[in-house]
Amino acid sequence: MWQEERRQRIRSLLSTFGHVSVDQATSEFGVSRETIRRDLLEMEARGELKRMHGGAIALEEDREAPYTVRSSVRVKEKRAIAACAARLVESGQTLFLDAGSTTSILSERLSGLSGLTVITNSLNVASNMTEREGTALLGNRTVLVGGEFNSDPPATFGDVTINEIGRYQADWALLSPFGLDSRKGATSFDPHEAEVARSMIANASKTVILADHSKIGVLSRFAYCTVSEISHIVVDAKAPQRPDFGAVQALAENVIIGTQ
DSSP: OOHHHHHHHHHHHHHHHSEEEHHHHHHHHTOOHHHHHHHHHHHHHTTSOEEETTEEEOOSSOOSOOHHHHTTSSHHHHHHHHHHHHTTOOTTOEEEEOSOHHHHHHHHHHTTSSSOEEEESBHHHHHHHHHSTTHHHHTOEEEEOOSEEEETTEEEESHHHHHHHTTOOEEEEEEOOSEEETTTEEEESSHHHHHHHHHHHHTEEEEEEEOOGGGBTOOOSEEEEOGGGOSEEEEETTGGGSTTHHHHHHHOSOEEEEOO
């Protein structure tokens, strides 16, 4: 069993039962106790669970790792995804970018292009788009929509944000979900993030989902876009190893595998 597949099964057990034991996981996955302990140790470091004697329990309030943790893992894969997604974009287009860690990396790529209008609720995206030297010469325009503020991730949300997004019509909505499941599509852990994503999709001609391999087959609380509604799915080179990838690919219009 692949490491990410094993850890996704651990997440599933935690979501369903609230706890998982080392003995249970060892028996079910056919691996050593030391392997499971190492999985739990690394997952705890990412903020996904809390280790206890003999196993682990789900975090009671927030099971999604903090943004600072999410933005520091699988960076190589996210950069490969960002490079591919950036090639879809043409000068003169208007883009929606949400507050995901992968879209933040994408904005670093987009800041070197010209003639773009980027509309976002993410402070990181807005900063990345405007901090490059010579930005004014490239003719890019960045719009940070207003609303209530949340520091994790640093972004706006709420009714004001949704209303401001509705004022625009974009060529692309480029979004980074919590998970991408063949049955439910793109999902988010947070209801406010899901509402922002839905609004961006509703006001864009096409939707691009950016999902590294750890998100394939993952189902979170709030679904906002089915696979068949997605124009392009951009993944990293490890994504085809995920059990749900074949089902996602069969339903998708376009799947692009990024490599670096």
